[in-house]
Amino acid sequence: xxxxxxxxxxxxxxxRQKYHLGKRMFRDRYLYLLALPxxxxxxxxxxxxxxxxxxxxxNYSHYIGILKSPWVGFDHFxxxxxxxxxxxxxxxxxxxxxxxxxxFFPLPIIISLLLNELRSNRYKRVIQTIIYLPHFLSWxxxxxxxxxxxxxxxxxxxxxxxxxxxxxxxFLTEPKIFWLMLTLQSIWKDAGWGTIIFLAAMASVDxxxxxxxxxxxxxxxxxxxxxxLPAIRNVVxxxxxxxxxxxxxxxxxxxxxxxxxxxxNVAEVFETYVYRMGIQQGQFSFSTAVGLFKxxxxxxxxxxxxxxxxxxxxxxxx
Amino acid sequence: xxxxxxxxxxxxxxxxxLAVVAIVTLFPIYYVVVVSFSDPTDYLQRKLxxxxxxWSFASYEYLLNNKSFMRSIGNxxxxxxxxxxxxxxxxxxxxxxxSRKRLAGRKIILFLILFTILFNPGIIPNYLVVKELGFLxxxxxxxxxxxxxxxxxxxxxxxxxxxxxxxxxxxxxxxxNDLTVFARIIIPLALPAIAAFGLxxxxxxxxxxxxxxxxxxxxxxxxxxxxLQNIISDSAAGALMEDRLTQQPPPSEMLKMAAxxxxxxxxxxxxxxxxxxxxxxxxxxxxxG
Numbered sequence: 001x002x003x004x005x006x007x008x009x010x011x012x013x014x015x016r017q018k019y020h021l022g023k024r025m026f027r028d029r030y031l032y033l034l035a036l037p038x039x040x041x042x043x044x045x046x047x048x049x050x051x052x053x054x055x056x057x058x059n060y061s062h063y064i065g066i067l068k069s070p071w072v073g074f075d076h077f078x079x080x081x082x083x084x085x086x087x088x089x090x091x092x093x094x095x096x097x098x099x100x101x102x103x104f105f106p107l108p109i110i111i112s113l114l115l116n117e118l119r120s121n122r123y124k125r126v127i128q129t130i131i132y133l134p135h136f137l138s139w140x141x142x143x144x145x146x147x148x149x150x151x152x153x154x155x156x157x158x159x160x161x162x163x164x165x166x167x168x169x170x171f172l173t174e175p176k177i178f179w180l181m182l183t184l185q186s187i188w189k190d191a192g193w194g195t196i197i198f199l200a201a202m203a204s205v206d207x208x209x210x211x212x213x214x215x216x217x218x219x220x221x222x223x224x225x226x227x228x229l230p231a232i233r234n235v236v237x238x239x240x241x242x243x244x245x246x247x248x249x250x251x252x253x254x255x256x257x258x259x260x261x262x263x264x265n266v267a268e269v270f271e272t273y274v275y276r277m278g279i280q281q282g283q284f285s286f287s288t289a290v291g292l293f294k295x296x297x298x299x300x301x302x303x304x305x306x307x308x309x310x311x312x313x314x315x316x317x318x
Numbered sequence: 319x320x321x322x323x324x325x326x327x328x329x330x331x332x333x334x335x336l337a338v339v340a341i342v343t344l345f346p347i348y349y350v351v352v353v354s355f356s357d358p359t360d361y362l363q364r365k366l367x368x369x370x371x372x373w374s375f376a377s378y379e380y381l382l383n384n385k386s387f388m389r390s391i392g393n394x395x396x397x398x399x400x401x402x403x404x405x406x407x408x409x410x411x412x413x414x415x416x417s418r419k420r421l422a423g424r425k426i427i428l429f430l431i432l433f434t435i436l437f438n439p440g441i442i443p444n445y446l447v448v449k450e451l452g453f454l455x456x457x458x459x460x461x462x463x464x465x466x467x468x469x470x471x472x473x474x475x476x477x478x479x480x481x482x483x484x485x486x487x488x489x490x491x492x493x494x495n496d497l498t499v500f501a502r503i504i505i506p507l508a509l510p511a512i513a514a515f516g517l518x519x520x521x522x523x524x525x526x527x528x529x530x531x532x533x534x535x536x537x538x539x540x541x542x543x544x545x546l547q548n549i550i551s552d553s554a555a556g557a558l559m560e561d562r563l564t565q566q567p568p569p570s571e572m573l574k575m576a577a578x579x580x581x582x583x584x585x586x587x588x589x590x591x592x593x594x595x596x597x598x599x600x601x602x603x604x605x606x607g
Contacts, residue, residue, distance in 0.1 A: 024422050030496035031415045038412025039427070041465045045447060046434040052443030111339065114332050123333065129593065130340040136585050136592065138525035140543040144550045144578045145346040154571045156349060159366050192343065220328050252441075253528055257547065271441070278442040279532060291440025299437045 056289035069285075076289035085273065092179075093269045096255070097247040099183045105243060107187060108194030109236060113224055115195060116202045128199075131192025139253035142189055146181075146258070147172065173262035182254060197239070201232040238309055245305030248298040270294040347582065354378070354576035358568040377568045377576035387577070389538060390545035393457070397523040397541060398584075401461040405519045409466045410512055413474035414500055417481075428475075435468035441532070448533055459533035460526055460541065470515065477511050478504070514595035517588055524584055542581050549577050 025032070056076055058069040080086055111131070118124045134142070149155050150171040158168040171181060205228065213223040252271040259267035270290060278287030349368075353361060354377050356370035381387050416424045444463065453459040485507075486499045494502065505512065527543040534540060552570070567573065 021422055024420070028418075028421055028496065031418055031421055034411040034496065034500060035415035035421075035427070037408045038415075038466055038471065041408055041412075042431060042434060044451075045444075045463055045465075047430070049439040049443035049447050050437070052446055053439050055443070055446075111336075114336055117328075117332055118336070119329065123336075127336050127340050131343050132593065133586075133589060134343060136521055136525075136589065137582060138527060138543050140525075140527050140547045140550075141578060141581055144546060144574065145350065147550055148350060148571065148575060148578070149346055154574075156366065163366070188343065192339075220325060274441050275532075279445065284442050284446065288440060288442040291442055295438050295440055302436055 053288060053292050055285050056292045058285055060285045060288075062284075072285075076286045077293065079286065080290055080293060085268070088265070089268060089270050089273055092266055093248060093250055095179050095266075096182055096250045096269065099179050100186055101243055101247075103183050104186050104191065105240065107191040109198055109232070111191060112195035112198035112202065112232075113228060115199060116228060117220065117224065128192075128195075131195070133192075134189045135193035137189070139251075139257055142185060143254070143257040146185060170262075172258070173260060175263045175266045178258070178263045178266045182258060185254065185258070197235055198232050201235045202228055205231045237312065241305040241309045242302075245302035246298070247301060248294050350575040350578050354572055354579050356572075358572060361572060362569060377572040378580075380567055380573060381576050381580065386537065387545060387549075390540050390542045391580070393539060394524055394526075394542040396457065397460055397526060398520045401464065401523045402516050402519040404461055405465050405470075406512060406516050409470050409474055409515070410505075410508075411500065412466065413471050414478050414504055416471075417475045417478035418483075428472075431468045431471050435472075445532055454533055455536050455539070457539055460523075460529050463529060464522065464526070470519075474511075474515060477508065481507065517592050517595065521585060521588065521592070546577055546581050550574055 052066070055066060055069065057071060057073060058066070059072050060066065060069045115124055115127065118127075147155070150157050152158055152168050152170050152172075155171070157171070162168055171177065209227045210223055213227050218226065248270065250269050250271070252275065255267055255269050256272050256275065259272065271294070274287045274291045274294075277283045277290065352370055353367050355373055355375070356367050357372035357374040358376050360370070360372045360374075361367055415421060416427050418424070448454060448459050448463060451462070453462055481504065485503060486494075486496075489499045489503050525543060526541055527547070530541050530544045534544070537545075
């Protein structure tokens with residue numbers, strides 16, 4: 001209904017293309033005025049920094065300025081790729097992302113399947129209300145809670161372990177389980193939140209399909225497998241591909257806040273490295289190069305992921 | 319409807335499993351609330367408090383009398399109100415303008431905004447721009463870079479898309495221009511949606527940590543998240559000790575837990591409102607773009 005009204009309007013009331021560009025822009029001057037603050041924001045705070053990446057190819061010095069700083073070509077990138085740090089950064093980033101992909105990704109699907117099978121709508125709502133909550137807590141709070149639960153000196157879990165007569169376990173300073181701790185944290189924060197999108201897809205399944213499956217003798221598990229899962233297949237595929245596209249992003253705040261001296265070898269990823277080299281040590285050009293490498297790979301991966309998603313007959317994201 | 323044994327077992331297992339998930343989610347929050355409200359001496363004796371036998375507000379009294387802690391709460395409340403208002407104005411007016419199909423250049427603007435979502439130039443160029451603008455070490459360094467974001471503009475635009483042109487045409491015949499149409503017709507019409515976006519912005523500002531870490535050296539301007547992190551990590555005991563009271567402070571764990579509870583409380587307060595709105599937002603955001 002709405003769309004027909006708007007379409008009719010466009011033809012009758014506002015004949016597009018009939019005016020010259022200048023006239024149209026003058027006619028819409030107040031719309032441009034409305035857009036102006038936002039456009040200035042995007043120009044200055046999003047696009048000027050994109051121009052700023054030229055310092056990755058310079059030896060930028062604050063005193064000389066961008067225009068006069070000497071050009072060094074790809075020196076900073078060569079330093080990044082030949083340095084010892086590079087493989088460490090890549091390994092840590094990949095490990096954290098892949099653990100997320102394998103352990104975190106399936107959970108929202110499983111939880112939403114189970115929620116969908118609940119008979120009581122009230123119980124379902126209560127569970128949903130509880131498991132969505134952590135999504136809105138900041139990483140500082142989540143890391144604080146982790147510390148208060150798991151630290152050796154103050155963590156409640158370790159107090160329970162000690163009461164039971166075992167040795168305390170250094171959950172937060174043991175490099176072997178550091179990546180796993182990050183995955184568990186992400187699960188606690190966002191596995192519940194992730195169910196929203198699957199539940200929405202399940203809500204659109206025709207109840208008659210379940211009736212038919214039951215007539216054919218399918219039990220609960222079989223109708224979950226043959227009716228519910230196919231209904232959310234599209235969403236699963238899109239989200240999985242998107243996750244693959246975001247594989248370079250591990251989230252600065254979580255890794256930075258969880259890091260400490262004992263785990264520094266497994267807790268250094270591209271973002272934290274850029275922060276340490278750039279902000280803390282003032283190597284602006286080198287750290288910009290590191291950041292640019294990460295962003296460029298990220299952009300390529302996301303565009304590829306979107307292309308793949310369309311190729312497989314699914315809707316792309318852009 | 320009769321259910322067979324397999325169904326009943328499945329239901330029971332399902333209900334139990336989801337209850338465990340809910341308990342695992344709630345337990346850390348429950349535990350810090352309980353300990354932060356228990357009596358310090360009682361806590362030191364028993365160590366493990368799952369239900370307080372003696373209630374006490376000692377930790378809260380200590381924190382609420384602490385100048386730097388209270389100042390950081392004030393800073394964050396300022397961000398969550400003034401910052402949210404500024405962000406909403408900038409984002410809503412831009413989103414409305416580019417939702418009008420007659421606007422010349424809207425496709426280009428949309429593409430550029432989408433590009434900012436896909437490509438982030440990285441921490442350092444952003445930092446240098448904020449520095450050149452002279453916002454370093456000022457509260458504006460937390461607000462100005464967060465005035466808008468690609469996702470917010472696109473989500474809001476897709477909301478404004480549903481407002482038919484006919485409405486504004488009627489108003490224009492009555493002598494309104496685009497500015498007055500926006501102020502008198504569109505905003506009142508879109509108020510529930512704008513309020514929902516405002517909530518999300520407010521939560522973002524309250525949770526802001528990274529930008530503060532990057533741009534603010536002056537601890538007097540720190541938001542709650544940065545102060546909380548310092549309290550938890552003990553690295554800067556100074557964060558709390560600026561005006562140490564003469565009385566014996568409660569055990570540090572209890573102070574930490576009380577600080578966490580205070581930092582979570584505003585989120586819990588707006589959570590019921592958030593929950594009403596977010597399902598729709600997520601759907602639009604993650605499927606349609």
